Amino acid sequence: MNIGEIAERIGLPAKTIRYYEGMGLIDPPRRSGGNYRVYGERDLETLRFIQQARQLGFPIKEVAGLLQLWRDHGRSSADVHRLAVERMRQIDLKIAELQRMRRTLETLVERCHGDERPDCPILDELAGGNIG
Amino acid sequence: MNIGEIAERIGLPAKTIRYYEGMGLIDPPRRSGGNYRVYGERDLETLRFIQQARQLGFPIKEVAGLLQLWRDHGRSSADVHRLAVERMRQIDLKIAELQRMRRTLETLVERCHGDERPDCPILDELAGGNIG
DNA sequence: CTTGACATTCCCCTTGGTGGAAGCCCCATC
DNA sequence: GATGGGGCTTCCACCAAGGGGAATGTCAAG
Numbered sequence: 001m002n003i004g005e006i007a008e009r010i011g012l013p014a015k016t017i018r019y020y021e022g023m024g025l026i027d028p029p030r031r032s033g034g035n036y037r038v039y040g041e042r043d044l045e046t047l048r049f050i051q052q053a054r055q056l057g058f059p060i061k062e063v064a065g066l067l068q069l070w071r072d073h074g075r076s077s078a079d080v081h082r083l084a085v086e087r088m089r090q091i092d093l094k095i096a097e098l099q100r101m102r103r104t105l106e107t108l109v110e111r112c113h114g115d116e117r118p119d120c121p122i123l124d125e126l127a128g129g130n131i132g
Numbered sequence: 133m134n135i136g137e138i139a140e141r142i143g144l145p146a147k148t149i150r151y152y153e154g155m156g157l158i159d160p161p162r163r164s165g166g167n168y169r170v171y172g173e174r175d176l177e178t179l180r181f182i183q184q185a186r187q188l189g190f191p192i193k194e195v196a197g198l199l200q201l202w203r204d205h206g207r208s209s210a211d212v213h214r215l216a217v218e219r220m221r222q223i224d225l226k227i228a229e230l231q232r233m234r235r236t237l238e239t240l241v242e243r244c245h246g247d248e249r250p251d252c253p254i255l256d257e258l259a260g261g262n263i264g
Numbered sequence: 265c266t267t268g269a270c271a272t273t274c275c276c277c278t279t280g281g282t283g284g285a286a287g288c289c290c291c292a293t294c
Numbered sequence: 295g296a297t298g299g300g301g302c303t304t305c306c307a308c309c310a311a312g313g314g315g316a317a318t319g320t321c322a323a324g
Contacts, residue, residue, distance in 0.1 A: 013281090015281075032289095055233070080244060081241065087237060088237045098226055102224065109217055113213075115210055116208040118204075123198070123201065123202050126185050136269095168320075169271085
């Protein structure tokens with residue numbers, strides 16, 4: 001299977017697959033006579049794992065850690081658990097930050113009439129210096 | 133006022149202030165004899181405006197737009213309103229995405245006992261290929 | 265006069281890829 | 295056998311929003 005085909009099957013750009021290889025997430029596959037990367041079913045599984053982990057927001061380095069744990073049959077599930085809990089915590093922090101922004105914006109937007117007149121509480125508050 | 137002082141007063145690293153200058157958000161200030169940047173009270177106001185806008189999640193380019201509107205006394209508040217509403221929409225999208233991740237992670241974390249045993253539903257689902 | 269704190273410019277690093285150029289490879293068609 | 299088109303290769307540059315640090319210059323105090 002060439003990179004185009006595995007990319008198609010997995011739903012990731014070929015470029016991203018090469019990138020993951022460069023980042024050490026997947027082993028360099030063997031090469032064909034014409035120096036093409038040749039993938040097998042195992043690579044497909046690995047890439048799917050990586051894709052899922054990325055979709056859950058794990059950064060590349062943590063995905064590498066998860067892959068190691070995945071392959072290590074002597075792992076303790078506590079290690080995986082820890083990574084997942086920490087990721088959840090990071091996501092919660094981010095959500096909270098965005099919700100703060102959102103609330104402030106909402107207030108400002110409500111107070112701005114948004115017509116052809118120039119006066120605008122949004123700009124006033126931005127200039128004022130202490131919002132929300 | 134040197135860059136260190138304005139940085140201190142505003143609560144931004146000096147480096148960030150130089151960066152904003154490079155990005156065209158603030159005009160290059162005049163220089164002292166020793167080639168030091170010299171700021172005045174107006175720069176303080178501008179930087180505060182930028183800081184507030186950044187804290188609301190506006191990207192640099194939109195901050196530039198907001199600054200222009202701020203200075204343009206013939207603006208229509210609708211233009212400002214539009215930018216703010218669009219920013220809110222972007223934030224909502226981001227929040228929704230993070231909440232999807234969060235829910236999935238939560239489910240997985242609950243199902244993983246997280247002890248010294250190796251079996252772990254988190255890894256299983258990552259490998260499985262279709263999560264949440 | 266020297267020391268220490270501050271300033272300057274410069275370039276590299278981050279994250280997670282994406283875009284594009286220049287150059288092979290492979291297959292089909294003429 | 296030549297040619298064309300698509301796929302593949304590597305390499306380099308770019309995005310946001312700065313951060314780190316080197317080499318060098320300036321300023322005020324002791």
